[in-house]
Amino acid sequence: MPQKNIAANKDKTIRRILDGATKVFAEAGYSGASVDEIAKAAKVNKATIYYHVGDKEALYVRVLHEVIGQTAAGIATRMNSSMTPSQKLATYVSGIAETVGNYPPLPPVMMRAVESGGQILSPEVAADLMMIFGILLEILEQGAKEGVFVKANPFIIYLMIIGAVAFHRNVEANWDQKPELAMLFKQMDPEFYTKLEGSLSSSVAAEVTRLLLRALEK
Amino acid sequence: MPQKNIAANKDKTIRRILDGATKVFAEAGYSGASVDEIAKAAKVNKATIYYHVGDKEALYVRVLHEVIGQTAAGIATRMNSSMTPSQKLATYVSGIAETVGNYPPLPPVMMRAVESGGQILSPEVAADLMMIFGILLEILEQGAKEGVFVKANPFIIYLMIIGAVAFHRNVEANWDQKPELAMLFKQMDPEFYTKLEGSLSSSVAAEVTRLLLRALEK
Amino acid sequence: MPQKNIAANKDKTIRRILDGATKVFAEAGYSGASVDEIAKAAKVNKATIYYHVGDKEALYVRVLHEVIGQTAAGIATRMNSSMTPSQKLATYVSGIAETVGNYPPLPPVMMRAVESGGQILSPEVAADLMMIFGILLEILEQGAKEGVFVKANPFIIYLMIIGAVAFHRNVEANWDQKPELAMLFKQMDPEFYTKLEGSLSSSVAAEVTRLLLRALEK
Amino acid sequence: MPQKNIAANKDKTIRRILDGATKVFAEAGYSGASVDEIAKAAKVNKATIYYHVGDKEALYVRVLHEVIGQTAAGIATRMNSSMTPSQKLATYVSGIAETVGNYPPLPPVMMRAVESGGQILSPEVAADLMMIFGILLEILEQGAKEGVFVKANPFIIYLMIIGAVAFHRNVEANWDQKPELAMLFKQMDPEFYTKLEGSLSSSVAAEVTRLLLRALEK
DNA sequence: AATGAATGAGTTTTCATTCAT
DNA sequence: CATGAATGAAAACTCATTCAT
Secondary structure, eight states: OHHHHHHHHHHHHHHHHHHHHHHHHHHHHHHHOOHHHHHHHHTSOHHHHHHHTOSHHHHHHHHHHHHHHHHHHHHHHHOOTTSOHHHHHHHHHHHHHHHHHHOTTHHHHHHHHHHTTTOOOOHHHHHHHHHHHHHHHHHHHHHHHHTSBOOOOHHHHHHHHHHHHHHHHHHHHHHHHOHHHHHHHHHHOHHHHHHHHHHHHSOHHHHHHHHHHHHHBO | OHHHHHHHHHHHHHHHHHHHHHHHHHHHHHHHOOHHHHHHHHTSOHHHHHHHTOSHHHHHHHHHHHHHHHHHHHHHHHOOTTSOHHHHHHHHHHHHHHHHHHOTTHHHHHHHHHHSTTSSOOHHHHHHHHHHHHHHHHHHHHHHHHTSBOOOOHHHHHHHHHHHHHHHHHHHHHHHHOHHHHHHHHHHOHHHHHHHHHHHHSOHHHHHHHHHHHHHBO | OHHHHHHHHHHHHHHHHHHHHHHHHHHHHHHHOOHHHHHHHHTSOHHHHHHHTOSHHHHHHHHHHHHHHHHHHHHHHHOOTTSOHHHHHHHHHHHHHHHHHHOTTHHHHHHHHTTSTTSSOOHHHHHHHHHHHHHHHHHHHHHHHTTSBOOOOHHHHHHHHHHHHHHHHHHHHHHHHOHHHHHHHHHHOHHHHHHHHHHHHSOHHHHHHHHHHHHHBO | OHHHHHHHHHHHHHHHHHHHHHHHHHHHHHHHOOHHHHHHHHTSOHHHHHHHTOSHHHHHHHHHHHHHHHHHHHHHHHOOTTSOHHHHHHHHHHHHHHHHHHOTTHHHHHHHHHHTTTOOOOHHHHHHHHHHHHHHHHHHHHHHHTTSBOOOOHHHHHHHHHHHHHHHHHHHHHHHHOHHHHHHHHHHOHHHHHHHHHHHHSOHHHHHHHHHHHHHBO
């Protein structure tokens, strides 16, 4: 069955393209990434990208969809309807942290997306984000209805979680790989450096959950 | 005083350049911004930018230093040693929110700053960022020492603040400018849309402060 | 054979580029030549030059290699092992004169090559130049061994040949293209002018050969 | 007398400009040299060059005139009417070599001038060159008239002398200062290298004179 | 399905020159 | 006399995209 092989090859090619693009977009952002670089990272001819995926913007949207969609799916899977709102919140936060841990490109991609003003957003990506937010919304509403949570702006809580988890992971990853910066801080203010390093080593999910529960629980 | 006039003109020119660059970098990010566009925004000949400031990167660093430095200084100024830690935290959050309002790229820059290996960052900018985080550090330490705050990871709190403020500002900006997106949400889930819109319209600084104080205060 | 056609087209394009570049570099020198002009001369899009050859310096090196390499090869080919040293010297000089006629910047390049620290020069070009000097070296050594030539400093003879050919070619070229200069000489010193013009019209190669043979032959 | 001081200052400024320009033109050629670089080398404001000397071309012409004019004057001084043609020729060659030795910029400047096609030549420079050539012309004519020299194309002899002397000096000077190239040759062909180095160390003037007298004397 | 070639329209950067002071 | 500021024009180089094969 040669058709199947061709199809499989095609899929592999697209996979390589998306992986390469994810990597390059994560490192350089949308405008900073060049199609040439992506093609090189994907070990694919530049024209192949246009053939299979489309232009640079289409590629970006597809990468965003994949990255954010995976996160959304991961969280949804973990949630269990028999949990209390507090338990759900803890699951939610650690779910995000875990997905992010398993899928490192998310933070930089999201960061870059924020940086570029979120100008490129497809309906699919919007739906992904809605889904992630929607889960939190339900948790908070349930908590409020049951009288265990105070009322709070869900979107801001959402942003606090995403911000802390995503960027913490990012800083953490880079702290070890780029010693120049750590050195710079060390030289400028050794005491500060020690505190920063201490902050980095702790578990984000646990700390974020703890703080949020303190903030929300009556 | 002819010399003085020349000097004054020079300063005005540099001011125009920095203002134009700040605006354009804010809208488009580093790679998205073009020197041509900056020159146009500054109403200055492109070569004048190179004459007074240097190349694109030097210009970016200078803008960053100015913006982040002013943020740092602004927050420091607002802070009053006679305030309670809680008051200081409120001042801190609203100080950041205000600056971010004036200069949207600040948040991603602040987050990436710690992460990017300082490739584009000058020591001056690093010092500015250290100062901003350092202020929060002191507030939390003071609060802990005085027994009014529980112990908490300062870096995570920092990220929660920056994350919430940064993302919020971004979404807000896109919400108004891209009605398609709002429409899209409305069609997909009208109820969700109403809630989201409600979340967006409230003040981030106030809500973030309220939540953090609930989380931190004993 | 579709692939073959593409390859052939590619070769033709590169040929056009190298020919255009050779022409423009010859007329204007390295810094005087612009890539735009070369693209125009080659009837190729500027970007095509970068695609196929690389940047200006790579293009220059390639042109040099081609021109000097061909000179070296040309001289070597003309040389016949059955010739006497005197015949070989005559062949050598006329071989250089001919190449210089086709590519004026050759002489200064050949002279500077030994001098410039090889900044622009590739190892290939250095090898080419070594070969050209090496041929002369062998001729002189053979002549000395056979007892037909007196001993002489080969490098100085090399410089005399190159110097005479190079300058002559240059003056000649300017003589025809810039009639003002000729007029100027005529006005300043008519007799001198007549002599100079007489000197210019004769064949350099023949005269240089004649003089060198008188100097070298026992 | 303040006027005198001002005038003296002016002269010093012009001197600095010409020295800087000579240096930069010698290193980079006409198109390779930038007015900025010249101003820097001369420790003078760029506009001062335009004020005192004029545009880039005028500056180049002035440098050429100075450099070549000095050489011309140096040779003329050494010549003595009571000498035999052979003695005069020896004096001529060593005079050129000596002047060049005392005034190093000549060879690179002439070389660059050749490279750029001698497109920029003023009447003054032409007169200088005429003067240098004129002296040789007289020597050769006298020799021919007296029956001691064979007839020969004076211009080509002129070029052989200039070529050998000027470029030898140049190669010599750079051989010591740029060891990379010497190393390159050494690696490529050790034997060749030894011969080349031997060639470089001998006296040009003596060898050129010896060869030319062998070529010219009946 | 996949690619090398080619390009138009940009990008960043430099440069010779002028001018007000 | 001397200079810092400013600029139009052009330089080198890049990039997203298309197309023939």
